[in-house]
Amino acid sequence: EAEVAQSPRYKITEKSQAVAFWCDPISGHATLYWYRQILGQGPELLVQFQDESVVDDSQLPKDRFSAERLKGVDSTLKIQPAELGDSAMYLCASSVGPGSNQPQHFGDGTRLSIL
């Protein structure tokens, strides 16, 4: 079965630095999600794309976080500058469409540690 690809798997960086995560969804999936998961908690939606357009970024800290999906396929999430509280797992997911009956397929995430 096709998978959602994410890289890197792990990232260690110092606070105030810039960091970027990449996601390649399942081919043909129009909807792409970025989630943040703090240890011991469930994923929290940061941003949702429908093709190349942002449809929900209400929980994205826009002063330091940005996300793009320029051609409606792969996507990049960036943090600049990183803060200690950003340490978490960043998960990407995709679905065929935005409908409520579409299951989401997750990648294995990027574990970010801020020193």
Next chain:
Amino acid sequence: SQQGEEDPQALSIQEGENATMNCSYKTSINNLQWYRQNSGRGLVHLILIRSNEREKHSGRLRVTLDTSKKSSSLLITASRAADTASYFCAPFDFGNEKLTFGTGTRLTIIP
């Protein structure tokens, strides 16, 4: 927030026993989904139950939904060591049209 709340937070059982996890939510939903997450990995979709359904089966999984009580349960029968994982319920909110995840139930199967 439509966050699902799972109960118990942690559960340890012997291999071969059945495991039951519960989920409660607050407002109207379109459907409710269950996901599994192995340590250090992404989430895997297990089952989706629509608001007009009361019970659904998939292999060793049985999910129930009671919209009058705003609750759902996930039963795993004949548990195996490979079932060791965290399990999350995710109500799909009818109003804001997105999934919200609870803190999960951490299930440990003892061989």
